[in-house]
Amino acid sequence: MEGFTTRIVHSDRLDPIEHGSLHKPVHSNVAYGYSDARELAAVFQGTKAGMTYGRQVNPTVTALEAKLTRMEQGVQTVCFSTGMAAIGSLIFSLLRAGDHFVSSAFLFGNTNSLFQTFATHGVDVTFVDATSVEAVEAAITPRTRLVFVETIANPRTQVAALEEIGALCRARGLIYVVDNTMTSPYLFQPRTVGASLVVNSLTKYIGGHGNALGGAITDVGNFDWASFDNILEIYRKGAPERFGITQIRKKGLRDFGAALAPEAAHHIAVGAETLALRQDRQCSNAAAMTALLEAHPKVARVYYPGLPSHPQHDRARALFRHPGALFSFELRPDVDIWEFQARLDVIVKSSNLGDNRTLAIPVAHTIYYEMGPERRASMGIAESLIRISVGIEDTTDLIADLERALAGE
Ligand SMILES: *Cc1c(COP(=O)(O)O)cnc(C)c1O
Numbered sequence: 130m131e132g133f134t135t136r137i138v139h140s141d142r143l144d145p146i147e148h149g150s151l152h153k154p155v156h157s158n159v160a161y162g163y164s165d166a167r168e169l170a171a172v173f174q175g176t177k178a179g180m181t182y183g184r185q186v187n188p189t190v191t192a193l194e195a196k197l198t199r200m201e202q203g204v205q206t207v208c209f210s211t212g213m214a215a216i217g218s219l220i221f222s223l224l225r226a227g228d229h230f231v232s233s234a235f236l237f238g239n240t241n242s243l244f245q246t247f248a249t250h251g252v253d254v255t256f257v258d259a260t261s262v263e264a265v266e267a268a269i270t271p272r273t274r275l276v277f278v279e280t281i282a283n284p285r286t287q288v289a290a291l292e293e294i295g296a297l298c299r300a301r302g303l304i305y306v307v308d309n310t311m312t313s314p315y316l317f318q319p320r321t322v323g324a325s326l327v328v329n330s331l332t333k334y335i336g337g338h339g340n341a342l343g344g345a346i347t348d349v350g351n352f353d354w355a356s357f358d359n360i361l362e363i364y365r366k367g368a369p370e371r372f373g374i375t376q377i378r379k380k381g382l383r384d385f386g387a388a389l390a391p392e393a394a395h396h397i398a399v400g401a402e403t404l405a406l407r408q409d410r411q412c413s414n415a416a417a418m419t420a421l422l423e424a425h426p427k428v429a430r431v432y433y434p435g436l437p438s439h440p441q442h443d444r445a446r447a448l449f450r451h452p453g454a455l456f457s458f459e460l461r462p463d464v465d466i467w468e469f470q471a472r473l474d475v476i477v478k479s480s481n482l483g484d485n486r487t488l489a490i491p492v493a494h495t496i497y498y499e500m501g502p503e504r505r506a507s508m509g510i511a512e513s514l515i516r517i518s519v520g521i522e523d524t525t526d527l528i529a530d531l532e533r534a535l536a537g538e
Pocket of ligand 1: 211212213214237240279283308310311330331332333342343344
């Protein structure tokens, strides 16, 4: 099964599945009974495959994990209740007090906030401009264990130096974590640039329908876990390529407890089947909308990696199947952003992204409000910046909506 969508839609039945069902059923089950206590003990000790307790393992979630592993062409995946839970559990289970990591400064807002909290617990972070490998390299110290980047940043769409940072991490023996949420494994597979662990918020493009929260970490097989001394002795069993995910599953998922609900796993698995179809449409809509906006006299600037004016346009073209379905733009000072948004009819005013519906949000006044005007200015977030997460609506309706709102009708 070579093609991306073929792999997804036939994933469940590649493993034994009840009654020949074509979807893995929802197992809304917490505990598992064993007729023999010796077997129960063997399952707990990991010498026999089996189910222990719903916080650690669930058949519906296991099927989704296998699907995600196939999508990223990785080794193993562990799911969490949200994307934030995946990121938090990753840092929590792999780093220790005194360790340091380097992170892109162009980061999902809650991830930025989370990393600052880790610093108060003794795991230090340095934020750098990850569009430049030199900036990442300059921040590395003898205590650095990990580098964290996103593929395309939100809302200004900076594209990290993904390939160069991968080479740097390999040379320095650092764990390379790539948050692939904005691209998804359909547009980009971080395995190809040397990522160690790939994070996906399943809430966004993979689930796609805005009806379930979820997150995942996939080990894509590039990191030598045997040489990483934060792996505890008890998890150094079997194939070394599994040490990292085993420790994340035990110390992160089991002990921290942010398990993905089986019903949410089912919604996400169904959504994932159409990921490629949806993203093809969303990305072509984004291309049409940004072309219109960039040429419009009432628009000051458009940020979208698909535009030749974007500073990392060539990098995006080289790495991604399409340049994403999220863009942002600034209106000219004489255009009132509130009146403009009030005139939008098809495009919904909402904070989410990756939905089937096109969503718009005034960035400085909402998701970046808490930062204050100075930090916003330092991050290049203009007061008039509007972010659009492009949906699957008919292109002509989206274009007409923008034209009408810009014309002031
Ligand atoms: C939304 C998002 C997250 C967090 O995911 P949730 O499922 O909302 O917790 C992490 N990273 C990126 C890039 C995101 O867009």
